[in-house]
Amino acid sequence: MKLRTLIFGGSGQLGTELRLQAEDSWEITAPSRTALDMADAAGAAALVRELRPNLVVNASALHLVDVCEADFARALAINAVAVSAIAKASAEIGARFVTVSTDYVFDGKSRRPYRETDLAEPIQCYGISKLAGERAALAAHPEGAFVIRTCGLYGSAPSRQKGNFVVNRLADARRLDRIEVGSDLTCTPTSAADLATATIQLLTSGAPPGLYHLTNAGSCDWARFTAEIFQLAGVSTRVVPVDRRGAYAPVRPAYTVLDCGTAAAHGVSLRPWQDALAEYVGALVSRTR
DSSP: OOEEEEEETTTSHHHHHHHHHHTTTEEEEOOOTTTOOTTOHHHHHHHHHHHOOSEEEEOOOOOOHHHHHHTHHHHHIIIIIHHHHHHHHHHHHTOEEEEEEEGGGSOSOOSSOBOTTSOOOOOSHHHHHHHHHHHHHHHHOTTTEEEEEEOSEEOSSOBTTTBOHHHHHHHHHTTOSEEEEEOSOEEOOEEHHHHHHHHHHHHHTTOOSEEEEOOOBSOEEHHHHHHHHHHHHTOOOEEEEEOOTTOOSSOOOSBOOBOOHHHHTTTOOOOBHHHHHHHHHHHHHHHHO
16 A cells, blocks of 8 residues: 655655655655745644645755845745644654755854754755744654754756756856856755765664754865766866855855764665766756757
8 A cells, every 4th residue: 555645845856866765654744835825834634634645755954045145035935934734734644754854954164964853954945934834843742753854956857047057067167268266165065866875774764753863975165066067967067166265155164064874773874975076967967859
């Protein structure tokens, strides 16, 4: 019997990969953006109570950092209030609940990968709203909520507003012979396909509910990531690393590499970011030939 599953954000990068990978084992309902505004917390919770799934996955978010700064109320509505309402409804019906969070809950002052137990101190509205959502989910459904922090997702369903980093840099390469990219922000760009696989594995591993970090392995700055993209795609655009010394608006944390050891202890780990990127870029290039 298939696992009855409700996915919020099912057309996004992670949601799309989850639907593809779990279609044989999950009976999936995924409301569209037009059918449900995630700022409508009551509507989202009502859908959980109506459908009574075994698993609820929240892969939706207001993730554009500048938009969150401009409209903090909406960021809180989507990234925290709705998460709280969905978690409470999931607890009421006895469903497990998964919600996806971000490396931006950290201030970036560390120089070692952040563990789940490290103090979260976000420095912009996006991170504040996501941390509020994490805490709300774990408080509302301590016996069934999984909070998964990840970083820099790219996948086969780029954001309608801004694509994704890989797609956008390849678009730049078609019109520029050189590009300046920041070298002062270090993280781990993560394949949405790999994250979907790891999420499914985590749910079937016997791991208890709680907070988990899941990213591809390793780390890099965005200039190095861009150079790897161009090398894999066989383009000649030159990458010029630029140290902006944190001069980003809204402010970005300088270092947000996540320690994924907790998930690894349950047998769940992701491959190096270079391997995931090579597969993704290879697929993109083959589709354009």
